[in-house]
Amino acid sequence: MKLLQDVSSVRNFTQKQTAKQEIGLVPTMGALHRGHRALLEASLQNNDLTICSIYVNPTQFNNPDDLDKYPRTLEHDLKFLEEVGCDAVFCPPNQVMYPKKEQQLLQLSFGHLDKILEGQHRPGHFSGVGLVVSKLLNIVQPRRAYFGQKDLQQLAIIRQMVREFCISVEIMSVPIVREASGLALSSRNQRLSSEEKQVATQLYRTLLFAQQQYEIGIDLTTIKQQVLDRLSRDTGIRVEYFEVVRIDDFHLIEEADKSGAIAFCVAAYVGDVRLIDNIIVPPAKSTQQEH
Numbered sequence: 001m002k003l004l005q006d007v008s009s010v011r012n013f014t015q016k017q018t019a020k021q022e023i024g025l026v027p028t029m030g031a032l033h034r035g036h037r038a039l040l041e042a043s044l045q046n047n048d049l050t051i052c053s054i055y056v057n058p059t060q061f062n063n064p065d066d067l068d069k070y071p072r073t074l075e076h077d078l079k080f081l082e083e084v085g086c087d088a089v090f091c092p093p094n095q096v097m098y099p100k101k102e103q104q105l106l107q108l109s110f111g112h113l114d115k116i117l118e119g120q121h122r123p124g125h126f127s128g129v130g131l132v133v134s135k136l137l138n139i140v141q142p143r144r145a146y147f148g149q150k151d152l153q154q155l156a157i158i159r160q161m162v163r164e165f166c167i168s169v170e171i172m173s174v175p176i177v178r179e180a181s182g183l184a185l186s187s188r189n190q191r192l193s194s195e196e197k198q199v200a201t202q203l204y205r206t207l208l209f210a211q212q213q214y215e216i217g218i219d220l221t222t223i224k225q226q227v228l229d230r231l232s233r234d235t236g237i238r239v240e241y242f243e244v245v246r247i248d249d250f251h252l253i254e255e256a257d258k259s260g261a262i263a264f265c266v267a268a269y270v271g272d273v274r275l276i277d278n279i280i281v282p283p284a285k286s287t288q289q290e291h
């Protein structure tokens with residue numbers, strides 16, 4: 001596996017490939033786990049070459065403490081990527097990604113998409129995500145780039161950005177990988193104690209409960225109240241939001257939409273770790289979980 005740390009070494013690597021070879025990019029912030037592995041495997045299956053990027057992007061952290069505490073496990077990650085069969089890893093230092101601190105000059109906004117959910121609670125987060133993903137796409141110029149449904153709003157934003165900027169890449173989405181307990185895998189789970197991990201499983205159980213209620217026709221206002229009641233019973237959980245969006249346009253909805261898929265989305269603190277999760281509910285009669 002090639003280790004690439006600056007823009008020209010990525011360009012040298014990609015330009016050596018023949019025009020027919022397709023490159024898949026898997027952007028990550030490291031501390032790799034089975035969720036990342038699912039993205040990598042999807043890319044390995046569909047492309048001739050897979051490049052994984054590992055970069056803890058400072059411009060998408062609105063909370064400096066979260067940035068400081070973000071797990072960094074490069075040695076483990078490189079071994080993990082070797083084992084998966086990844087062709088190259090791009091792990092740039094900050095001065096490669098932000099040589100002139102231009103993050104202070106360029107701000108991206110995404111209309112209603114960054115005013116709700118994560119955007120509302122993490123000001124500037126999606127501007128930072130958009131900036132770093134557009135840089136990565138420009139540097140690597142992949143045929144396909146892979147993102148997890150774990151970050152459902154991020155996926156909607158990246159799709160919009162790629163459309164608006166006419167970036168020639170196919171955005172591929174991969175379903176959420178969970179532990180046997182239902183807890184969505186996340187690099188931040190490393191910061192949970194074993195008791196907190198147990199408490200955190202309540203998030204997915206509550207999403208499943210919401211889905212069941214929705215499918216038997218309970219209205220969304222009642223479901224939201226039931227969910228907040230259930231989660232507030234658990235003293236270890238502090239809910240930041242629980243909302244419902246229409247998958248099609250990522251607008252918040254207050255009433256059931258029987259014609260299209262919806263998603264229940266939650267963000268909550270377990271101890272001092274902020275976790276997000278979601279569940280996509282297809283329209284009645286369909287069993288597809290596609291986004």
Ligand code: AMP
Pocket residue numbers: 027028029030034035036038039146147148149150151174175176177178184185186187
């Ligand atoms: P991160 O390193 O957390 O920025 O994640 C990098 C990519 O992996 C993002 O596209 C995430 O949505 C995706 N990802 C993270 N956790 C999971 C998971 N449990 N299942 C599927 N994809 C995931």
